[in-house]
Amino acid sequence: MRIDLHAHSTASDGTDTPAELVRNAAASGLDVVALTDHDTVAGHAEARAALPEGLTLVTGAELSCRLDGVSLHMLAYLFDPEEPELARERELVRDDRVPRARGIVAKLQDLGIPVTWEQVARIAGDGAVGRPHIATALVELGVVGSVNDAFGSLLASDGPAYVEKHELDPFEALRLIKGAGGVAVFAHPLAVKRGRCVPESAIAALAAAGLDGIEVDHMDHDAPTRARLRGTAADLGLLTTGSSDYHGSRKTCHLGEYTTDPEIYGEIVRRATGAFPVPGAGG
Template identity: 65%
Template sequence: MRIDLHAHSNASDGTDSPAELVAAAVAAGLDVVALTDHDTVAGHAEAAEAVRGTGLTLVPGAELSCHVDGVSMHLLAYLFDLAEPAFAAERDLVRNDRFRRGRAIVERCRELGAPIDWEQVERIAGAGSVGRPHIASALVEAGVVATVSDAFTADWLANGGRADVRKHETDPEVAVRLVRAAGGVPVFAHPGAVKRGRTVSDEVIAALAAAGLGGLEVDHIDHDEPTREHLRGLAEELGLFATGSSDYHGHRKTVRLGEHTTDPAVYEELLAQARGAEPIRG
């Protein structure tokens, strides 16, 4: 059984539509795929329709933007009740602030000499929730950088970079409790991804575990083997499960769907903790 619990569509910063993501998951030989767009569930309905008759199981989710001790981090939320009001309100707050931040980043890029504009970024994002990858794509189109990855440096869009602007991000302990109150299961996404910037301490992860964190995303393209070993040991010590996933973004990143997967026993543990929603079996 092949299970990938972290994938994005063009409802946020992926390049595949939700239906295309489902088709790609089937083509990759997956049995289970989670749709975890940034701070939005806008792709859920299309993905649920597309999964019918495929034999694929869809796990509805989201990836939440959080911030603690000066460090940005992401929290994956699975199988929560979409209608639970407190969590829905927080997702709306974070998602809406992405537009303010996006406009401000574009303006900073222009001040730094990049010939891009907001209309270009909106065109690239389409119906998706605007994020830095869309601005990075605009910088590539304008010939400012060669690749999207090259935009995520201190010169441009990296956390704390010359063009970076802070957005509203939820305190992760608050986010964990909101996910649990909505019947969902929270998992810390790529906690050891040092190439993205500063990471939180083990003590912060322990506090999140005490608040109700369910698991750590261990097998991930941004984790080397020593990091995976450390995180696996930490998860065991804290009573958390360890997931694996691709963090697929379509052609915006080189990682393939199913490049890293979750053990079926871990998936069953995740399902056992979920109270807000059921997987959608095609």
């Protein structure tokens, strides 16, 4: 059983539509895929409608958080999308994306880089605009060689074009996820190439506050980091997941590049009370 619990569509910053994502997941030999767009559930209905037979969809979102000045992402699985408190916070984060992106474009222009808002808006299309769209614009202009290069330099959290946005306190995010019946997993917690990461003492504090797991097997974690995180998870009683963090053609990772153990997936489903996985029926 092959399970990928972190993927993005055009509802946020992926390049596959939700329908294309689930079809590509099935073609990649996955049995389960999670749609976890940034701060939105807008792609869930389309993904459900197109879900191929034999593929199960886990609905979710990747929530933008900040702790002591450091950005981090919280994967929320199988929560009730209609729960009003969490829905309101997702909307606040989404509403701040456009002014934040415009601010990043202005900083890049001040650095002499000829990126324009029109270019970024074209790349984002109907999705929730974010740094990956700006990174793609920088690739188009030949300023950087890849999206990852942009995230590791100009757009990094300590980079010259970084602009903060409205983000949840992760402890509040945990409260909201749990209140909506969801399960919370800290995404790529030690992805140092993206910028600053919270200390491992923060992971312990989040675990004490109800964090369910940490994403261990991820393209931005090397082998020693994955081993270190497994030890941390064992010490704290946290689940460990593996995921591709697929963004379509925007990044080099592919669906199913890293996967989650079926027993851990089963425990995530057991803990969730806000929603259930959706079995495919040949959509």
